[in-house]
Amino acid sequence: MELLKCELFPRPPLQEQSAIVEYIEKQTNNITRTAEATRREIALLRELRTRLIADVVTGKLDVREVAERLPDEDEEPEPLDEAEDDSAGEELADDIDPVPEEAEA
Numbered sequence: 099m100e101l102l103k104c105e106l107f108p109r110p111p112l113q114e115q116s117a118i119v120e121y122i123e124k125q126t127n128n129i130t131r132t133a134e135a136t137r138r139e140i141a142l143l144r145e146l147r148t149r150l151i152a153d154v155v156t157g158k159l160d161v162r163e164v165a166e167r168l169p170d171e172d173e174e175p176e177p178l179d180e181a182e183d184d185s186a187g188e189e190l191a192d193d194i195d196p197v198p199e200e201a202e203a
Contacts, residue, residue, distance in 0.1 A: 109115070153159035
């Protein structure tokens with residue numbers, strides 16, 4: 099630690115330091131706003147999913163006609179974009195609620 103006290107470290111002038119701090123704060127604020135908006139959208143989608151499941155289970159929403167138009171299950175789903183990072187999917191998987199049993203039936 100004593101060795102570091104003797105060393106000189108270059109640093110930009112105070113005005114440039116302030117500009118750097120302002121830029122970083124602006125960028126992180128943009129990221130924070132985007133993350134908050136994404137969380138709100140996820141919450142709304144969860145609420146919609148819950149409502150749709152409840153409406154189908156209680157019979158308020160008739161899905162028989164739509165179900166007839168669904169493709170056969172033996173068709174292979176389209177592959178996801180291979181450019182997506184696998185680690186991003188893992189982060190999202192932690193944020194998804196499990197599907198209730200009555201929705202699986």
